[in-house]
Amino acid sequence: MDLLITPAELAHRIAVAAATGTDSDADRPPVVLDVRWSLAVPDGRPAYLAGHVPGAVYVDLDGELADHAVEGRGRHPLPDADRLTRAMRRWGLREGDAVVVMDDLGNQSAARAWWLLRDAGWPDVRMLDGGLAAWVAAGHPLETGDVVREPGDATARPGRMPAVDADAAAALPERGVLLDARAGERYRGEVEPVDPKAGHVPGAVSAPTSGNLDADGRFLPADALRARFAALGIAPGIEVAAYCGSGVTAAHEVAALAIAGVDAAIFPGSWSQWSREERPVATGAEAGAA
Numbered sequence: 474m475d476l477l478i479t480p481a482e483l484a485h486r487i488a489v490a491a492a493t494g495t496d497s498d499a500d501r502p503p504v505v506l507d508v509r510w511s512l513a514v515p516d517g518r519p520a521y522l523a524g525h526v527p528g529a530v531y532v533d534l535d536g537e538l539a540d541h542a543v544e545g546r547g548r549h550p551l552p553d554a555d556r557l558t559r560a561m562r563r564w565g566l567r568e569g570d571a572v573v574v575m576d577d578l579g580n581q582s583a584a585r586a587w588w589l590l591r592d593a594g595w596p597d598v599r600m601l602d603g604g605l606a607a608w609v610a611a612g613h614p615l616e617t618g619d620v621v622r623e624p625g626d627a628t629a630r631p632g633r634m635p636a637v638d639a640d641a642a643a644a645l646p647e648r649g650v651l652l653d654a655r656a657g658e659r660y661r662g663e664v665e666p667v668d669p670k671a672g673h674v675p676g677a678v679s680a681p682t683s684g685n686l687d688a689d690g691r692f693l694p695a696d697a698l699r700a701r702f703a704a705l706g707i708a709p710g711i712e713v714a715a716y717c718g719s720g721v722t723a724a725h726e727v728a729a730l731a732i733a734g735v736d737a738a739i740f741p742g743s744w745s746q747w748s749r750e751e752r753p754v755a756t757g758a759e760a761g762a763a
Contacts, residue, residue: 476587476732477692478503478573478599480611486571487527503571504622505529505601506564508538508583510576512667512718517576524615526575526601526608530564530622534721537563538585545749547742548667548719549585551636557593557629565622566595575601575608579690581682581725588724588739592636593629600728603691610689634727635738637714639747642740646676649712650705652737653677654726655744659718662756667718670748672756674716678705679758682722685729698733707735716740716747 483503490502507529509517521531532538535549537560543550552560566572572590576583580600590598601608609615637645645651653660653673660679665671673679684701687693693701707713713735715726720741730737748754 476599476728477602479602480608480613483573483601484613501570503573504564504566506532506572506574506586508532508534508574508576508586510534510582511578522618524617527614527616528620530620532586534582534585538589547746549721551741554629554631557589561627561629562625566625566627568626571597573599573601575604577605579686580604581722584725584728585721587728588634592631592634594633603689606690637738637740639742642674642714642716645712645714650707651677652680652715652726654680654682654715654717654723656681661758668745668748670754672754674747675753675755680705682725685725692729692732695732698729702730702733702735714738714740716743719743719745
């Protein structure tokens with residue numbers, strides 16, 4: 474499965490489509506989705522309007538990639554098929570389209586869209602490696618203002634990507650590896666800026682998503698990622714799942730594992746669900762109930 478596309482490859486595909494027209498499916502350029510979001514700045518629309526990849530559609534992570542009407546499943550519950558279908562059609566997705574997702578955070582938010590679309594059965598979804606910074610550094614132009622595409626005909630068919638619930642996440646360390654994708658200080662329980670308890674799931678291993686990236690925000694090569702995860706106890710045949718604060722950056726961990734050749738599940742509710750339930754909490758550098 475190809476997960477990444479370089480700025481040069483994306484620019485080429487956009488240019489070819491512009492030169493040949495879009496009368497046939499083969500001529501259509503990839504649909505670029507701008508998923509700018511962060512815990513500190515959840516509304517990425519102003520930054521998007523100020524400059525984005527030409528033709529990119531803004532994706533509201535909070536409003537379209539989560540369903541806040543769902544209770545008890547963390548801060549970013551997964552949207553159901555109907556909700557995701559409406560979003561996909563607003564983005565202008567048509568059956569057969571290739572999709573490129575990107576952000577300005579090394580794909581740590583865009584990976585949420587990657588995971589949801591892959592889970593929905595979309596066959597060709599890639600992340601722009603290095604995100605907006607890599608696009609600009611390569612000398613490619615930006616476009617300002619909003620992009621509104623004609624409604625598409627896409628339909629979400631969720632259930633293609635593995636996921637675990639809180640009980641399965643609790644049991645996983647006994648037979649496999651549960652990765653905590655948050656920053657190390659949150660894993661250790663030194664700080665907790667959002668959720669009601671500080672710490673981590675007992676038995677979970679710290680693996681911040683920042684460690685999946687190089688200094689330019691690009692994913693590390695596959696061999697480097699394999700070495701990173703092997704050092705955390707992940708080997709062929711080992712069951713693996715990942716969680717984060719609310720299920721957003723955990724998708725980035727799953728993507729990095731996929732690049733390394735490892736299939737992994739996601740715990741969508743993540744720490745935001747776990748910390749609101751009557752469950753044990755571990756703190757410190759080593760896993761252990763606290």
